[in-house]
Amino acid sequence: MIKVEGLTKRYARNVAVKNISFEVGKGEIVGFLGKNGAGKTTTMRVLTCFLPPTAGKASVAGFDVLEQPLDVKRNIGYLPETPPVYPEMEVAEYLEFVAKLKNMPRADIGKRIDEVCERAALGDVKHKIIGKLSKGYRQRVGIAQAIIHNPPVLILDEPTSGLDPEQQLHVRELIASLSGDHTIILSTHILSEVEQSCSNVIIINNGEIIASDSVANLHKRGKASETVAVEVAGADAVAVRQRLEEVRGVARVISKDAREGLVAFEVESLEGEKDLLRPVLARAIVQSGWNLTQLKTVGDSLEEIFLDLTRAESGSKSAGTEGESATQ
């Protein structure tokens, strides 16, 4: 459905996207992953005909973005980073305006607005002024306007940014419910979102694609070992440490600070012992008569892959912006 070949977009001073190529098949949901300023929005803007490419080709639903922009636009639903809503309009009125803009047949519009409002859970605010809605509702109005004309391709730029966790969940569910009928590209810097919603991931950094693969394959690319955080109550730190080091498959045990009455460690597994370590550790601690209060894998593996990839690419450049995504 979407085909990008050698796409480059140069602004006056810098190159935002360098010679990227990718393809998205029908019905796929692709996550566009990258730091802020990596080139996600620029790529999406080229695909939606908002910006022309400096070089290279891009086509959506078989139409070229430069040659047949009107056809491309007809086949795309687009949610920009800030939902493009008119604050003085009512939700239903706004959706009607967008439906007309997208050349929907007049007779279908009323019914479609009801459908879309139901899908985006906007039923109770349908006749409210958009300017008075919360950020979460506005974002949903933004999604509703993107799907109003039932386009085969959806392009969503950070659909969950600025939402609270519950709203994020709602939006993710909504996106998941759209899969199948639509080919979707969504951009994000939140990794868990990609894991939940997307079938494929394109990781982009400094305007270049550094990985393009299915989520499952990317997981396999990760480190062969894992790190597990262990917290035990009512035990002597030295004894626990000794016991942990004896467990089969453990490479290293590192002491951590813990609250009073607890002892905490990080246990690194040997290569190839990934996912095997936790049950063994749990058994070891419980059988020694201690109370196990916490046992969890440290660092989402996809996250590590992402950090590894972007760090390797940007070299000595700081990767400080990842702080926020790491907490997700």
Place this chain on the structure above:
Amino acid sequence: MRNILTICSKEIKSYFVSPIAYLLMGLFGLIFGYFFYSATAYFVMAGMRAQMQGGPVTMSVNEYVIAPLFGNASVVGLFLIPLISMRLFAEEKRSGTIELLMTSPVTDWEIVLGKWMGAVFMYTCVLAMAGANVALLFFFGTPDWRPVLTGFLGLLLQGATVLSIGSFISTTTKNQIIAGAATFSICLLLWVLSWVSSYNEAGWAQVIAYCSILTHFEPFSKGIIDTKDVVFYLSAIFLGLFLSTRSIESMRWRA
């Protein structure tokens, strides 16, 4: 055409759900009403005086009341028009909604035409306030209706011209105040350009004076539709809309 109407009606709605429409109509009604009152009061007084002196009275309402009123209205219009046109594109650029328009299956021409037509409609509503005043004259007198019609046509053409220039200026900035102030300055300049010819007979002065938006309006207020004035306004409108379209297009390239 359908796209143009969609954008146009959206534009009209957003004028009328905000206070702008009512404010502009109220202000214009107030100012024009004052002009109207003074013009008619003066006319009545002059008429009575002429009668008392016993001479034959042939005073034309058209000449003494309506024509000067149109002159006033055209100047007041120049002051109000920037307030109508400044938000056209600047607001959408600031709020990001321009991205919706530009990624919808509509051409840049349709966007510009739709918005401009919405603004012209808004201005027509403002002029309707003047119409309400002038209509009173028909209740109490028998003015010739044809110069009234041409006068309104002239006001509309002049307004549409300035609105097209204003919409171009609005495409160049995200800031409504800048758009408004720049349009206002251009309006003033276009008004006073005609003064140049009053103290300078040279050819270039005539050319500059010709560009003044008000000199082309005067014939309309007297009931004359001169092709050259109509052509002037239409080509200026086209120029304004053409520049707006180009400017929108260039947003893509300049980014």
